[in-house]
Amino acid sequence: MTIGAEPGNEPEEREEQSDPGLGAIMSERRRLINLGYRLLGSLADAEDVVQETYARWYAMSVREQQAIESPGAWLMTVASRICLNLLGSARARRETYVGDWIPEPLPEPTEWTGAAPGARGTDPADRITLDESVTMAFMVVLDVMTPAERVAFVLHDVFRYPFGEVAEIVGRTPAACRQLASSARRRIRTAQPPAGPGVGQAGIVRRFRTAWEAQDIDALIGLLDPDATATADGGGLAVTHLHPIVGGERIAHAYAEIARVSGHRTTFLERTVNGRPGLVARQDGAVATVFAFEIAGDRVRHIWAVRNPEKLRPWRLG
CATH class of the missing domain: 3.10.450.50 (Nuclear Transport Factor 2; Chain: A,)
Incomplete structure (x- = not known):
C-alpha cells in the first residue's frame, strides 16, 4: 500500500503504474520535438507544444485514450494543430521584435560547449534529428512561408504524411495541401544553393x-x-x-x-x-x-x- 493513499484507490494506481501504453506514448516525445522545432524554429516553443499535447492526452479518460487507434498519430495531429495556431499569432509578435528574427541555432549534441555531465539527455535539443530539414538556410526559408504552407510541407515532405491526413490537420482539401507543399518546394529551390561537401x-x-x-x-x-x-x-x-x-x-x-x-x-x-x-x-x-x-x-x-x-x-x- 502506498503511504497516505486511500485503500479504495489502490487498484487504480496499480493499473496506472503498469499501463503498457505509457512507454509508447512517451516514446513519441522525440518525434514531437522534431516536429515542433521545424514548424516553429524555436526549441522553447517546441517544448511548450509537446507539454500542451501531453496535457491534452492525459486530460482524457482512460476509456477515451483506449478508443484512439493510433496514439502516436493522435499526438502528432494535436501538436501540428497547436503549431499551426501559434504560427498564425507569431507574425503579429514578430512586428514588435527588435531587429531580425532568426530561428534558434541547434548544437550538435556531441559538441556542446560547457554542458554538465548527464545534462544532454535532459534538453530538447538533444532530441532533434540533424538533417537537411534543419539547416539554418532551410529554417529561414520555412519562416517566410505561410503557416499552412509550412505545416503542409513539413508534414508531407519531412514526416511523409499523406496529403489526406495533412488535409485533416490543416483544414484544407488534399488537393489544396498538395499545392501548398508544391509552393513551399519552389520557395526552397529558389532560395537555397546546391549543398556542397x-x-x-x-x-x-x-x-x-x-x-x-x-x-x-x-x-x-x-x-x-x-x-x-x-x-x-x-x-x-x-x-x-x-x-x-x-x-x-x-x-x-x-x-x-x-x-x-x-x-x-x-x-x-x-x-x-x-x-x-x-x-x-x-x-x-x-x-x-x-x-x-x-x-x-x-x-x-x-x-x-x-x-x-x-x-x-x-x-x-x-
Missing part, C-alpha cells in the same frame, strides 16, 4: 575564422560572395546590427571592426550549427554568439549571427 564547407569556415581573427579584410573579401548578406538577431537583449549587412566588402569591413573592438575578450570555436559547420564566439568564458553559414561553391553567401541570449540556452548549459 561538408568537408569543403568546414574548410571555408575555418579559413573565414582565421581571416576574421587576423582582421585580414582582403582575405575575408575573397571568402565572401560579392552579394553576401550578414543577418544578426539580438532581440533587443544584445548589441548587434539591426539591419542585414549586404555585400561581401561591407561585411568584411564590419566583421574586421567587430574583431578589433572585441579584442582578446573573444574566442572563436568551430562548432556544428544546425548540422553544418559554424562558429561560436565566447566572451569572458561564456557563449555570446552562434554563427551559421550558407556556402555556395567556395564562397560564404549568408551569415546568421544569433546573439539573443534566450536563443542560446542549449549552448550555455552548465
Whole structure:
C-alpha cells in the first residue's frame, strides 16, 4: 500500500503504474520535438507544444485514450494543430521584435560547449534529428512561408504524411495541401544553393575564422560572395546590427571592426550549427554568439549571427 493513499484507490494506481501504453506514448516525445522545432524554429516553443499535447492526452479518460487507434498519430495531429495556431499569432509578435528574427541555432549534441555531465539527455535539443530539414538556410526559408504552407510541407515532405491526413490537420482539401507543399518546394529551390561537401564547407569556415581573427579584410573579401548578406538577431537583449549587412566588402569591413573592438575578450570555436559547420564566439568564458553559414561553391553567401541570449540556452548549459 502506498503511504497516505486511500485503500479504495489502490487498484487504480496499480493499473496506472503498469499501463503498457505509457512507454509508447512517451516514446513519441522525440518525434514531437522534431516536429515542433521545424514548424516553429524555436526549441522553447517546441517544448511548450509537446507539454500542451501531453496535457491534452492525459486530460482524457482512460476509456477515451483506449478508443484512439493510433496514439502516436493522435499526438502528432494535436501538436501540428497547436503549431499551426501559434504560427498564425507569431507574425503579429514578430512586428514588435527588435531587429531580425532568426530561428534558434541547434548544437550538435556531441559538441556542446560547457554542458554538465548527464545534462544532454535532459534538453530538447538533444532530441532533434540533424538533417537537411534543419539547416539554418532551410529554417529561414520555412519562416517566410505561410503557416499552412509550412505545416503542409513539413508534414508531407519531412514526416511523409499523406496529403489526406495533412488535409485533416490543416483544414484544407488534399488537393489544396498538395499545392501548398508544391509552393513551399519552389520557395526552397529558389532560395537555397546546391549543398556542397561538408568537408569543403568546414574548410571555408575555418579559413573565414582565421581571416576574421587576423582582421585580414582582403582575405575575408575573397571568402565572401560579392552579394553576401550578414543577418544578426539580438532581440533587443544584445548589441548587434539591426539591419542585414549586404555585400561581401561591407561585411568584411564590419566583421574586421567587430574583431578589433572585441579584442582578446573573444574566442572563436568551430562548432556544428544546425548540422553544418559554424562558429561560436565566447566572451569572458561564456557563449555570446552562434554563427551559421550558407556556402555556395567556395564562397560564404549568408551569415546568421544569433546573439539573443534566450536563443542560446542549449549552448550555455552548465
